[in-house]
Amino acid sequence: MKRQKYASDISREKFAEIEPELRSVRRTTKPISLDLYDVFCAVFYLLRTGCQWRFLPTDFPKWQSVYAYWSKWSQPDEHGTSVLERALKKSQVGAAREKLGRNACSTFLIVDAQSVKNADTAGFKGYDAGKKVSGIKRHIAVDSLGLPHAVAVTTANVTDRQGALQAFERCKGSLGRVQSVLTDAGYVGKPFADGVKQRLGAHVTVQIAKRDELHSFRVMPKRWVVERSFAWLEKNRRLWKNCERWLNTSLQFVHLAFVVLLLRRS
Known part of the structure; x- marks a missing residue:
């Protein structure tokens, strides 16, 4: 079933720029059954509108699944860097500056x-x-x-x-x-x-x-x-x-906000 398009959505072409980073948190032996594009759009819908996890529209994947992916994307690694932060700095900030010759x-x-x-x-x-x-x-x-x-x-x-x-x-x-x-x-x-x-x-x-x-x-x-x-x-x-509840969650939502901002501007 095709879900409704929301104003907060980004295009699939833009999502493809950060998709490899987001896929890296999953085990390669287990196939991904959900569309990561829909999961990412659901997380940004929550950030943009301020709704609670349980109140995500039902045409998105189940909120439990969306939250599970968000937990993986926002979890810092041994160097204290999350997948979202890597996507922001490598795929977006650096690329935006290089396009301007910097x-x-x-x-x-x-x-x-x-x-x-x-x-x-x-x-x-x-x-x-x-x-x-x-x-x-x-x-x-x-x-x-x-x-x-x-x-x-x-x-x-x-x-x-x-x-x-x-x-x-x-x-x-x-x-x-x-x-x-x-x-x-x-x-x-x-x-x-x-x-x-x-x-x-x-x-x-x-x-x-x-x-x-x-x-x-x-x-x-x-x-x-x-x-x-x-x-x-x-x-x-x-x-x-x-x-x-956690300061790291607040930090990762800041990273997410900048990621989508730069995706839309690129």
């Missing part, structure tokens, strides 16, 4: 954090006293195009500096060409600069984009790029609040 790894990163309120189903939370938010915090480092190169999710009580260093620690294997990191005033201090150098190399410099001293609105140079990346994430209703 190296797959950027030399310039812009860092910021976003505090997100928890729903009652969330398993971990902290309190961000600065923004008065009880929940989690997303830390991302993007290039000048807004494409993510390092992502981490922590409880909201973790400072922006600590979270950024966690993101760099997670992803330092793919950040070998980074030479400069741009941040706002929340990252001021020698300990943060030293932490960046320790993880990315002694040659890396940290630049602080300061607000204009005049009491007038000014767009901070390059800072709007990372704010736009956060806005891209918020187009997905499941990311408006944190509903997840």
